[in-house]
Amino acid sequence: MALKPGGKTFVIAEQIIRDVVTGLTIQVRGESKGRWQLFIKQDKTVSFDGNRVFDFSKAGANDGTGLYADEDCPAASWLAEVKADTCKK
Numbered sequence: 001m002a003l004k005p006g007g008k009t010f011v012i013a014e015q016i017i018r019d020v021v022t023g024l025t026i027q028v029r030g031e032s033k034g035r036w037q038l039f040i041k042q043d044k045t046v047s048f049d050g051n052r053v054f055d056f057s058k059a060g061a062n063d064g065t066g067l068y069a070d071e072d073c074p075a076a077s078w079l080a081e082v083k084a085d086t087c088k089k
Contacts, residue, residue: 012036013060021065022048 023046055064
């Protein structure tokens, strides 16, 4: 995955965020050797069309979720497509 040039580093604490509007469950979990994993699961019974924003406090905890007002999320030229064959199982 591409890293944003000059991007800031930050901390997100281990947690599970359930967004009932979109049916998303997001889990951030620490692994051994300082690695982190991000799991995203969608409840197929929920239909949502739009963009969501998840805000985090300085301590790394989710402290707000809302609708992203613009039609598209901010464009970023530094993003790269992740190919399916690069995923580890």
